Amino acid sequence: MNNVQVLQNVEENFQTFRILDEKGEVVNQDAMPDVTDEQLQELMRRMVYTRIWDQRAISLNRQGRLGFYAPVAGQEATMIGTQYALDKQDWILPGYRDIPQLVFHGLPLYQAFLFSRGHVAGNRIPEDVNVLMPQIIIGAQIIQTAGVAMGLKRNGNTNVAITYTGDGGSSQGDFYEGLNFAGAFKSPAIFVVQNNRFAISTPVEKQTAAKTIAQKAVAAGINGIQVDGMDVLAVLAATQQARKDALDGTPTLIEALTYRYGPHTLAGDDPTRYRTKELDTEYQEKDPLVRFRLFLEGKKLWNEDMENEVIEQAKADVKEAISLADKEPKQKVSDFINNMFETLPSNLKEQLEEYTAKESK
Structure with a gap:
């Protein structure tokens, strides 16, 4: 077998894992996670809540009431699905876009707004919330996660450390060093690459010659999976399995195929300069909220009144949180x-x- 055949054999093992198609139909019944109807509804609540919160945060930024902000619309399924699979005592080491995971893990929303403003009070994490504040340096939290996970293992904890980066982060040296370290020490770590196709403006095809980012796990001797990151059930199932495997001694690299509808950040990025309308349309048809809404409506578990209730709650919470942030001494x-x-x-x-x-x- 020549080297080309070896590479082809590796790539063939990394097919995209999904459970729901774009119409909300189940296409992989055997892989359905074991969740109750109430948990399915909660996943939808959190995704709707995050979409509205994101819209309000963008508006607040444009009013000059927030500082640095990275929009999340389009990536909700990956963010919500991974965090929902965690235990409260698991540790999250986020990138700068991963604020929803922190809030749903227990960080007060007003502190997330203070972080955006660069206020020190936004970094005073409550004692019972196992998160580190977002890492601005691309990929730098990968090595930190390998270390935190090893610490958890050495201390006898039955918990994992999870981290997030984008497709661009997978080009950093820290990425490979972190995966290799975790694999060598069998650290209970989960590495999530939110592949939204563009590292600010560089397409993923120019980031790597590999057909998938997930296959990079092979060289580190850890598990790798490519998942449809706009399918919250697939993300949840993949993360649940990754958590189990991590506690059994095998870390996992999850590549979540997703898309950010807005700019990279609100600091001047213009996505129309490097993305086509055709590509935007393609991924809008895969919208994680639309897909999951159709699935739940088919099971009589979601309706317009329920969604409107979540929308109003999100608006009220954002209003209260920004008011609390405003009261913090300058x-x-x-x-x-x-x-x-x-x-x-x-x-x-x-x-x-x-x-x-x-x-x-």
């Missing part, structure tokens, strides 16, 4: 200096005195 330059070190070096002591005097006037 940061001063002296605050930044004091928050930097426990013991200040001499040059910062001088600066602290200077700015404290200015602020007291």
